Amino acid sequence: MDFDFDADQLEFVAEVRAFLDEVRQWPDAADIMCPERESDSILADTPARKAFNKELAKRGYLGMSWPQEYGGQGRPGIYEYLLNEELSRVGAPLIGKGVGCVGQTIIRHGSDKLKQEFLPKILRAEVEFALGYSEPHAGSDLAALKLRAEREAGGWRINGQKMFTTSAHFADWYWLAARTDFDAPKHKGISVFLVPMDQPGITIHPIETMGEHVTNQVFIDDVFVEDAYLVGELNRGWTYICEALDYERFTFYTFSPLEEKLFALRDLLRTAQRDGAPVIAEPHVRRRLAKLTAEVEMSKMLQRRVIYASSQGRVPSIEAAMCKLYSTSLHQRLADFALDSLGTEGLLHKDDAEAPAAGKWEWSYRATALDTIGAGTSEIQKNIIARRALELPLTY
Ligand SMILES: Cc1cc2nc3c(=O)[nH]c(=O)nc-3n(C[C@H](O)[C@H](O)[C@H](O)COP(=O)(O)OP(=O)(O)OC[C@H]3O[C@@H](n4cnc5c(N)ncnc54)[C@H](O)[C@@H]3O)c2cc1C
Missing domain, CATH: 1.10.540 (Butyryl-Coa Dehydrogenase, subunit A; domain 1)
Structure with a gap:
């Protein structure tokens, strides 16, 4: 092999x-x-x-x-x-959402107008997108989204609210999932629109997170979108969102930051001192570092399985769920180990001149929690594994 x-x-x-x-x-x-x-x-x-x-x-x-x-x-x-x-x-x-989910979906389902307007700009890196899926009561259960798009002459009138839209504060266009059929089963009444972010009626409020990732709450009040900016077919949005997630799986879960963190941590522990000796000389530190090294290798293998399945034309939903669940929690374990090993100094914020490794590990400890939530929480990944790999029912 x-x-x-x-x-x-x-x-x-x-x-x-x-x-x-x-x-x-x-x-x-x-x-x-x-x-x-x-x-x-x-x-x-x-x-x-x-x-x-x-x-x-x-x-x-x-x-x-x-x-x-x-x-x-x-x-x-x-x-x-x-x-x-x-x-x-x-x-x-x-390389971003433009080349990935937005561009790929327009290529597969978009009109000639959308292809001509967006694809060349994406290829020249002239346009940034924000993905508007989550809402106050629709995150894990995304199909429950309520943002309303109502028919009007020549287009759609959109009203409602989105939550946690990354990039909304600097993006040019909003890739927006809205409900267009209010009577259909929830997965069957969703459509995707492209809306300029600077359109009057769009109000963006930043949300500061503990990891210093700025995401946004976006209010959409009476925003008119022309028919031409409906992506693909009406009420087929759920299919497009799921397909777009499949494209992301190929490129989203990069492994190299884990490896780089492991090496950076090893080097830091070689130089960090406790009671006049390098921290790395302590047996329990060496044991934990060795275990984490094996786990980083495991994460690489899980990620290669995602890549392999995708390259064979399969949708790697189980592989991707395992990889995301494992690698995001491994990022947390690395930060946790770094803070345990560095002692109280490790808790210094990056703005403090005396923070070890310029405060990277304290920041990492806060920031790595976010990846266990974004793009599907750890619990949702476990549900996917339980249902699709172990064939367990959702509830007993
Ligand atoms: C850093 C970051 C960036 C993000 N960027 C974007 C973005 O650009 N665009 C966008 O649309 N969204 C974005 N999100 C939102 C993200 O997709 C949602 O936060 C995520 O899907 C969880 O939804 P929720 O926050 O509504 O939590 P909920 O779905 O309300 O979940 C709350 C808790 O309940 C658990 N839970 C929910 N359902 C189940 C279940 N069936 N079984 C077991 N446990 C369950 C969850 O795991 C979680 O612990 C981002 C989030 C983060 C953290």
Whole structure:
């Protein structure tokens, strides 16, 4: 059994690494490549990070898996995954929702108008999207969403509220799931719209999280959307949302930050001192580090199973659930171990000049909780494993 990537894929990785070495010489490289950043390191949320994404576009790294007729290269999705691995290893923004769920859904289901308007902009990194799915009473049970889109001459009138929309404060367009049939079963009355974020009637309130990830509450009052900005068919939104999640699985769960954290922690514990000796000399610290090393390897294998299933054309719902559940809690265990090992100094905030490792681990301890919630909570991943892998009923 060969768990490695093939020669062409490894050559691609080397090419991306050479490109990232070039970017290290850019004046604003520290903003673009910031592995210490524990929150939002995947987002193009600053001018420097946006410029970086434009450079990715120029070099042909955006839309690699798209069909050639839409400006892509028709390459297997694994190249996008490999690119994202290298980007996330150095804390650079990832290729994003435009190339992923938005672009792929428009290619498969969008009208010619939407294709012409959005696909070239996505390929040139000229547009940022926010995904408006969750609502105050629709998170894990997303199909319960209540945002109302009501028919009017020439379009739709939208009213309601969204919760936890990442990127809403800097995105250009809102990929918005709304209820368009109020009598149909809940999965069958949802449609997806594209709405400009600067449209009057859209009010964005930031929500500060404990991990310093800024997400948003978005109020939508009497916003008119033309028919042309309905994505695909009316009331087929649930199918598109689920398909989009499948595209994300290929690129979303990068493994490299776990590996980088493990090595950074090992190096820190080599130099950190307790009672005049390196912390790493303590047997219980060595034992826990060895166990975590095995767990990081396990996380890599779980993630490779997601990639393998996807590359075989299967929807890796069980594999992805296991990988997300395991790797997000492993991020937490690493931070937990770091704080245990560093003692009280480890609790110093990154703004404190004396914080060990510039406060990364204290930040990590707070931020890693978020990933156990976003994109489906750990409990929901366990439900998927229970139902689909173990064939257990949801309730007894
Ligand atoms: C960092 C971050 C970024 C996010 N970005 C976005 C975004 O860009 N766009 C967007 O639309 N949303 C986004 N979200 C929202 C996210 O998808 C939801 O928070 C998540 O799906 C959980 O929904 P909820 O918060 O409503 O919690 P709820 O669904 O109300 O869950 C509350 C608790 O109950 C548990 N629970 C719920 N149902 C079950 C069940 N059936 N069995 C067992 N336990 C259950 C949950 O696990 C959780 O512990 C983001 C969230 C975070 C944390």
